[in-house]
Amino acid sequence: MKEYTYQRPKLYAKQSQAFFNDSRYSWIEGSTKSGKTVSCMAWLFEQSLIKGKHGREFWWVAPATGTAKIAYGRIKRGAPAGLLRSNDTDSTLTNTLNGAVMRFKTGEKPDLLYGEDVWAAVLDEASRVRQEAFYALRSTLTATQGPIRLIGNVKGRGNWFYKGSRKAEAGEPGHSYHKITALDAVAAGVFPQAELDDARRTLPENVFRELYLCEPSDDGGNPFGIRHIGNQVAPLSTMPPVAYGVDLAKSVDWTVITGLDAAGRTCLHERFQKPWRDTIRHVRLICGNVPTLIDSTGVGDPIVEELQADTGRAEFSNFQGYKFSSASKQMLMEGLAVAIQQSEIYYPAGVIVSELECFEYEYTRTGVRYSAPEGMHDDCVMSLALANRARTTRGPEPQVIVLE
Incomplete structure (x- = not known):
């Protein structure tokens, strides 16, 4: 041969x-x-x-x-x-x-x-x-x-x-x-x-x-602005956090914890998948007594209640829930967009930037719909937005009532 x-x-x-x-x-x-x-x-x-x-x-x-x-x-x-x-x-x-x-x-x-x-x-x-x-x-x-x-x-x-x-x-x-x-x-x-x-x-x-x-053009439909997203990339801060945002998930999506310091710089970013019991322990360990805003939609509600149980009364807990509806999500995303476009918030390169760049909005009959494209994750965007909300507001999150 x-x-x-x-x-x-x-x-x-x-x-x-x-x-x-x-x-x-x-x-x-x-x-x-x-x-x-x-x-x-x-x-x-x-x-x-x-x-x-x-x-x-x-x-x-x-x-x-x-x-x-x-x-x-x-x-x-x-x-x-x-x-x-x-x-x-x-x-x-x-x-x-x-x-x-x-x-x-x-x-x-x-x-x-x-x-x-x-x-x-x-x-x-x-x-x-x-x-x-x-x-x-x-x-x-x-x-x-x-x-x-x-x-x-x-x-x-x-x-x-x-x-x-x-x-x-x-x-x-x-x-x-x-x-x-x-x-x-x-x-x-x-x-x-x-x-x-x-x-x-x-x-x-x-x-x-x-x-x-290999830099994609902006196809439109991004609520934050591609140029603005890139402008706010910065290394993780070494300063202590003043607020946390937590987006909860168990298996398909990711639980994400984002911490922001007093200047709006990301000082902690964790992304993981754990059983609920382990997730509760980890959130409590990381966030301690720092004001923390958590996605309390659906399965998130009992988790927030358990995190609040240590204080005896929910209104005195540093853990507060945020229920997602079309109106409350619009409020949250517009707050994050303003923070990004006015250089009030910073985050490291990587998955956060990727999710921000892919995020979309569209006008519907009932308002503005914000979401990740089908099959994509938005956990980091949600966590960052919750942390930004926790940093810029005081006290429990007001309830948003939506009349269908």
Whole structure:
């Protein structure tokens, strides 16, 4: 049998970390010319070498046939002569050593992706692919439990790829998040600074920032203002807290405790999932005697009552409940928006910023509706808003009566 020596293309550190990791799902927001395509080509090729057997499928799915054929042609030209048997009609490359098949397909018609068992997959230009194509591709990985790499440019904030990247960034189990920009490529010496400068001068600012810096444009519908959100990012304060906000959850969502100091700077941020009994003990331990406003909607009501029980009378407790209704939530969110836009509150980078940026509002017949996009979390936003309310108000929270 003929032997071949494979040498992985030279990748800079961020490329290797984004693609060659143990996560089943790796979400990569990559700018143009950052080297994301060559990284994915190397990853899929290596998957076919390591896991390949006769007839096993390894897929590259792109928004259009022409885009898929770019990767197909580059791998075909780059492989040693005789290692891959190509079929230009089907856009397949079959490994002559182990019989593995790399197949390059389009996601234009998601229904045509169902049915096969796939051992590893790349979803290219994911921000431009329909979400149904991801669902279909994910189904092909079920029997094999195969990994997937989702790569794409940033294209606004409303698409499923952006929202999925935010969930991965927030620590979704089995998922990892990575960002590679043209600045990283310049620093690694694989992209010329002069070309980046020319693009900055030539393109509209929002287009340049999306294509080269992975900074999404503001799609509207955000109550806080994307620019204002970024302006208020600051490291955790070392000063003592004067108020806490607690958003409660047990399993699907997260319990979040946020503490603010006298200057409105976040000095504590905890995000966890525990049984209710452990949650009560932890909240009591962290918050002590500091004024604390807690989501008392639904299951939160008895928890607030138990936290208040130590004082004997609820009105004397530092733990106060806040029941969410459409009116009270609007009041809470507008208070947080004002605090952010008037630079009265600060928070660290990370999941808080991601949730703030994804948060949406819309006008309805009964008022303004505030919420996270479907499938996304808003626990950190709620906790921050409650802490802000506790810091800027005194005494028990007045009841909001809503007449239906």
